[in-house]
Amino acid sequence: MPVSRYFTAFCLYLNYMVHGIGVLIISLNMHSLEVQWSTDAAGVSVVISSLGLGRFALLYIAGTLSDRWGRKPFVLGGIAVYMAFFIGLLFTHDLTLAYVFGFLAGSANSLLDAGTYPKLMELFPDSPGPAVILIKAFVASGQFILPLVVSVLAALNLWYGWSFIAAAAVLAVNFVILLRMGSRGSAGQQKASENLGKNSGAKSGSESIAIPDLVSYTLFGYVAMATFYLVSQWLAQYGEQVAGMDFESSLQLLSIYTTGSICGVFLSSLALKTFLKAREMLLICTVMSFLSLLVVTLWPTSLFVTVFAFVFGFFAAGGVLQLGLTLLAAQFPSAKGKATGIYYSAGSISNFTIPLITAWIARNDSILGIFRFDVVIAAVGVVLACFIAWRSRRAEALLGS
Helix, strand or coil, X not given: CCHHHHHHHHHHHHHHHHHHHHHHHHHHCHHHHHHHHCCCHHHHHHHHHHHHHHHHHHHHHHHHXXXXXXXXXXXXXXXXXXXXXXXXXXXXXXXXXXXXXXXXXXXXXHHHHHHHHHHHHHHCCCCHHHHHHHHHHHHHHHHHHHHHHHHHHHHCCCCCCHHHHHHHHHHHHHHHHHHHCCCCCHHXXXXXXXXXXXXXXXXXXXXXXXXXXXXXXXXXXXXXXXXXXXXXXXXXXXXXXXXXXXXXXXXHHHHHHHHHXXXXXXXXXXXXXXXXXHHXXXXXXXXXXXXXXXXXXXXXXXXXXXXXXXXXXXXXXXCHHHHHHHHHHHHCCCCHHHHHHHHHHHHHHHHHHHHXXXXXXXXXXXXXXXXXXXXXXXXXXXXXXXXXXXXXXXXXXXXXX
């Protein structure tokens, strides 16, 4: 494969490292932004919620249009809008305007998803699963780097805004590089689509999908996002308030979780390239996620929570969401952008509803109750993964007969 394809893929991945930074940059600079926007933590939280709204509002439309107009305009558009988010958010002093910029960040995420996921599948038609899963590694790397940068800036008494400017600068350089690159022609895209369908056990060129399959994938997109999103938001509090860990140790759980996620991405990619199929990996990850959640709710000790942070990060946040998309895209070999829009729209709805549900549980029950709720969600994920794996295997058998 030409080196240019790998370089193009690296540039696409790099956008997601910055996206990982963008997801956390508001919360990690919350105190400074409270002062700048003349608000409190609740006001900043409202701005954070705008990212999910912006992503949901545009994702399906952007995914569908990327099948018609090509991937490049949406990748470049996502980069440009993300730059506006970092710079605009940094210099605004109005909470309402900050909410608008947060909405733009969510929209930028949608544009990047609509262009990047299909493009990677087209660049690597023989191994779309590993190519897509690697996105998660770059997101995790951004989330790993940002806390270090924020800590260094604080220790040196430097302006917190340098982290915003650095992220925008990386995007600016990447924008220029990608702008100068050519786009693959329609013939190349069609060939990649045919290879994707063939390698995934789908009927090449078919745009139809059975209603039970569409429903199961959509529900899985919601459940998979909810399962690890809930843990990422409440893991530190669970360690401190339920497992009895001290504050510093509970914060370290997030680093352990991120480390598990990164390890899961690379080992999953290796397994998919050598001896496992996407549907098999999907089933393994969902079962292990459920079992680890069940154990940590039954025995919430500091040891079990620490081990859980790595294991759950490995299986639940190590690319299982992307695996589901790879399988769904095989059902839409010539409309991968549309498949991306459908699948991640369900995940965006999860980002809306899960915080509301968990806030109600926290007020009326406990943080342990939140994790018990996640056990139920993970159990539903196992059922859906079993159905998806069965249908995928059945379709492959029928295709080969």
